[in-house]
Amino acid sequence: MSPGVIRAYILKEFRELFRSRLILIVYILPTMIIILFGYGIRMEVTDARTLIIDNDNSTISRDLSARFEHSRYFDTRVTSGMGEQEALKRIKQAKVDILIIIPDSFEKRLLHGEKTEIGVFIDGAFPVRATTMQNYVKGVIYDAARSLTDKKPTNLITVNSRNLFNQSMRDEDAIVPGLIGLILLVAPAILSALLIVKEKEEGTIFNFYSSPIKKSEFIVAKLVPPLILHTVNIFILFLWATWLFEVPFRGSFLLYWAASQIYIAISLGVGLLVSIITRTQIVAIVLTIIITIIPGFLYSGMLMPISSMSGESKIEAHIYPVMYFNHIIYDTFLIGQGLDSPKNRLYLTILFFYAIFLILLGSRLMKKELS
Amino acid sequence: MAELEIRGVTVKHGGITAVKDASIYAERGEIIGLIGADGAGKSSLMHAAAGVIRFDGEVSFGGTSFGSPREAERLKPKIGLMPQGIGLVLYKNLTVSEHLSFFSKIRGLKEDAALNDYKHRLLKMAGLERFTERPAGKLSGGMMQKLSLICTLIHRPSLLILDEPTTGVDPLSRLELWKILEEIRESEGTVTLMSTAYMQEAEKMDRVYLFDSGTIIASGTAEELNETVKGYVYEPVACRSDRCIAAGHYTYSLDPLKTPHKEPTLEALFFINALKRGVEIPEIVVSERESEEPIPQVVMEAKGLTKRFGDFVADDHIDMDLKSGEILGLLGANGAGKTTFIKMLLGLYPIDDGELVLLGKPIRSAEDRLGLKARIGYVSQHFSLYKDMTVRENLLYFASMHGIDAKKASSRIDRYAKELGFTSYMDSLPTELPLGINQRFSVAAALLHEPVVLFLDEPTSGVDAIARSQFWQMLKLLKRKWGIAILITTHYMSEAEYCDRVVLLKEGRKVADDSVENLYKKHPAAKSFEEIFLHYYEDGR
Known part of the structure; x- marks a missing residue:
């Protein structure tokens, strides 16, 4: 390989990237994805607009209302004397998410040990959200009931935590590290595929075909610029995660960096393979997005833990590189076992060979001739 | 044994044979021409000779032979290929000097005073010394071709393969390109393999091979042929x-x-x-237009039309008029301001200075043009057709854009297809058509709404002789039967003679505006129109 040839090619790539302003996309796209998805995906519910109609206005009913008012999950307003119909209309108009009606003589009946009912209406337009809100409301009410009648414990239900290592139950902690895995798979692949396919589409690929440039020199020249540019994104994304989304970082930064760097190499390999089978930039972009975003999402562990998958989906999860990277990345952010964990060591090795395999395969399949 | 020998080369593109059993030889210093209609197999043979495509057969150069792109690698330092397409191998965002430095680096040339001298010589030969800092995307077509050529020459190839390097290039630039070729073949004994659509060029070559449907059907010197x-x-x-x-x-x-x-x-x-071969050449027919709308005597009148791009004046106070029933040829070197002028007429560029009256209506703002679009037809240099729609779908789409009702459009489309001879291609995609058919069908698209004036920007570049002759027959019939005005730009000086009047632009200024006969009278020594053209350009150089 001749360093002079590679340097000239790389210099040309950088000039084109800057002058065509493609460089902006290299840096805006990852940040956009992390901000859009980071804020956009919400599985937990906070500040649910709650309307409590307290028809009893007793100590117990006020205590119950206060528990809602003091919770960050509810944005509570308490009134009395509003009719049920009127209140239900508020839900229909989507002004209220939860409606709780405490009947009159609520306290009296409780003290007499009689059965009483609290009316709870929940906006069920989004079933998952509704179920979550329902569980929260139940939790608060049962909690109140327990403290009230500590003499005879009832069958209590509490809200169960979704993630063992996410004690604060923050969505950001569960989602943002996965997003880094998604972005570092999609963005470098698109850029590397584009850099090659652009030459095919515009015809400048003839400069490669007709000159003595070696295939290896061409591939290095095409993969190094995206590698350098996206390496910066490893740091930018880390900053967004820890500073903007306040995700804790408990592991080794060096491991995070090394794993991400290998992961970018895998992504470049995907882009290289895409560029071999496509001829136009638009097809290359669409194809890259399809083959990276779908597994990047499904097997990210964001939507569904891999451990709960079975059969084909489990096999697929093991075929794509996403699972291995995400395991390491979640570890560095939330757990911090690092290389002490044999699984992390194994997964890092798998990623390393994955990258080498893809790039070698791409170099093998690429032809220095018109197809 | 000859310096270059191509023996029994066959190239297939996905099952279709592009060129079959072709053999060509060339001695040191020879310029060999490949001629033939579009799609006859010239490009495929050149790709094989340059070692960029798989082929059957053998190519040998200077005693080394190869039978595949892989084997050709050894020879690539000696080969220079310039593929077909204006500015195809150039990077639009890189400047002229960045191109030269990129190409010399990827060829591993030693950066020394000698290389620098050579670069300057090449730039001077190509007339690009003043434009070294201009991005390739902002050069005119002819300049792009010259830049591509000097980039191909930078490593002093001993086998030069040029695929239609002069298509879309003006006579003056063509002459300069030829000077470069003559010079390197004299000084370095370069073997040149070159395809061309200009027969005057082919006549200057040492030997010419005529291609037809993938086979070489004749070869020899121009006189022999x-x-x-x-x-x-x-x-x-x-x-x-x-x-x-x-x-x-x-x-x-x-x-x-x-x-x-x-x-x-x-x-x-x-x-x-x-x-x-008994090939049926469809006779072009044009019937009367359906609309009875009268055509104004003077279709276009421009006074002092000016367009500036920054400091650069593309069109400098140009006066021109166009009458109905007239074919006006707009000639000039690449970058002389022809396309810019047409774009001003169409409203694609704002007019910086001067007055324009179109179809009797003074044009001052975009609103003034609104009603006029329905009466103007335009075919751009690149034939603006949709590649993913068939010919019929394209035409139906253009018809509905002009608000022609479906039934009328459909019958009109069928009639045009029959008259202009592309009925059998109606359900093909534009990319599958020969260039000549594409060109007639593009004009048909521009005629669907029966305009009273037609603007054609280099419609014949790269089109073979037969298709061009049919094209001009169509224009003459349109003029006679429809009585419309036609403004056309071309680089074929032989075509200028078919125009009623020609306007010659040079560096954004009008230098001649007269009928062809009058111009011949003014230049009695000229044997062809090309000489008249060059005369205007050589003055004051």
């Missing part, structure tokens, strides 16, 4: 059988005619070959 068709070429006269074609200034007939013979040019080869 002309000798073979001499007996079939006559002074222009009307034809009476299908073994005869009348095209412009010549009539070609397989049967003897009473008319006197005429000295043939290489273009005759195309016609005689088509006649011998």
Whole structure:
């Protein structure tokens, strides 16, 4: 390989990237994805607009209302004397998410040990959200009931935590590290595929075909610029995660960096393979997005833990590189076992060979001739 | 053994044979021409010779031979390939000097004073010394071709393969390009393999190979080839059988005619070959227009039209008028301001200075143009057709854009297809069509709404002789039957002679505006229109 040839090619790539302003996309796209998805995906519910109609206005009913008012999950307003119909209309108009009606003589009946009912209406337009809100409301009410009648414990239900290592139950902690895995798979692949396919589409690929440039020199020249540019994104994304989304970082930064760097190499390999089978930039972009975003999402562990998958989906999860990277990345952010964990060591090795395999395969399949 | 020998080369593109069993040889310093219609297999053979495509057969150069792109790697330092397409190998965002430095680096040339001198020489030969800092995307077509050529020459190849390097290039730039070729073949003994659509160029070459449907059907020097068709070429006269074609200034007939013979040019080869093979050349017909809208006497009147791009004045106070029933040829070197002028007429560029009256209406703002678009037809340099729609779908789409109702559009489309001879291509995609058919169908798209004026920007570049002759027949018929005005730009000086009047632009200024006969009278020494053209350009250089 001749360093002079590679340097000239790389210099040309950088000039084109800057002058065509493609460089902006290299840096805006990852940040956009992390901000859009980071804020956009919400599985937990906070500040649910709650309307409590307290028809009893007793100590117990006020205590119950206060528990809602003091919770960050509810944005509570308490009134009395509003009719049920009127209140239900508020839900229909989507002004209220939860409606709780405490009947009159609520306290009296409780003290007499009689059965009483609290009316709870929940906006069920989004079933998952509704179920979550329902569980929260139940939790608060049962909690109140327990403290009230500590003499005879009832069958209590509490809200169960979704993630063992996410004690604060923050969505950001569960989602943002996965997003880094998604972005570092999609963005470098698109850029590397584009850099090659652009030459095919515009015809400048003839400069490669007709000159003595070696295939290896061409591939290095095409993969190094995206590698350098996206390496910066490893740091930018880390900053967004820890500073903007306040995700804790408990592991080794060096491991995070090394794993991400290998992961970018895998992504470049995907882009290289895409560029071999496509001829136009638009097809290359669409194809890259399809083959990276779908597994990047499904097997990210964001939507569904891999451990709960079975059969084909489990096999697929093991075929794509996403699972291995995400395991390491979640570890560095939330757990911090690092290389002490044999699984992390194994997964890092798998990623390393994955990258080498893809790039070698791409170099093998690429032809220095018109197809 | 000859320096270059191509022996029995066959190239297939996904099952379709592009060129079959072709053999060519060339001695040191020779310039070899490949001619033939679009899609005849010239490019495929050149790709094989440059080692960029898989092929059967053998290519040997300077004693080394190869039979595949992989084996060709050894020879690549000696080969220079310039593929077909204006500025195809250039990076639009890189400047002229960045191109030279990129190409010399990827060729691993030593950066020394000698290389620098050579670069300067190349730039000077190409007339690009003043534009070293301009991005390639902002060069005119001719300049792009010259830049591509000097980038191909930077490593002093001993085998130069040029695929239509002069298509879309003005006569002056073509002359300069030829000077470069002559010079390097003298000084370095370079073997040049070159395809061209300009027969005057082919006549200057050492040997010419004529391609037809993937095979070489004739070869020899221009004189030898002309000798073979001499007996079939006559002074222009009307034809009476299908073994005869009348095209412009010549009539070609397989049967003897009473008319006197005429000295043939290489273009005759195309016609005689088509006649011998019994290829049906559809006769172009144009029927009356359906609309009875009157056409104004003066269609366009421009006074002092000016367009500036920053400091650069693309069009400098140009006066021009266009009358109905007139074909006006707009000529000039690449970058002289022809396309810019047409774009101003169309409202694609705002007018910086001057007055424009279109169809009797003074144009001051975009609103003034609103009603006019329905009466103007335009075909751009690149034929703006949708590649993913068939010819019929394209035409239906253009018709509905002009608000022509479906039934009327459909019958009009069928009529045009029949008259202009592309009925059999109606359900093909534009990319599958020969260039000549594409060009006629693009004009059909621009005629759907029966405009009263037609603007054509280099519609004939790269199109073969037969298709061009049919194209001009169509324009003449349009003029006669429809009485519309046609403004056309072209780089074929032989075509300028078919125009009623020509306007010559030079560096954004008008330098001539007269009928062809008058121009010949003014320049009695000129043997062809090309010489008149060059005369204007060489003045004051």
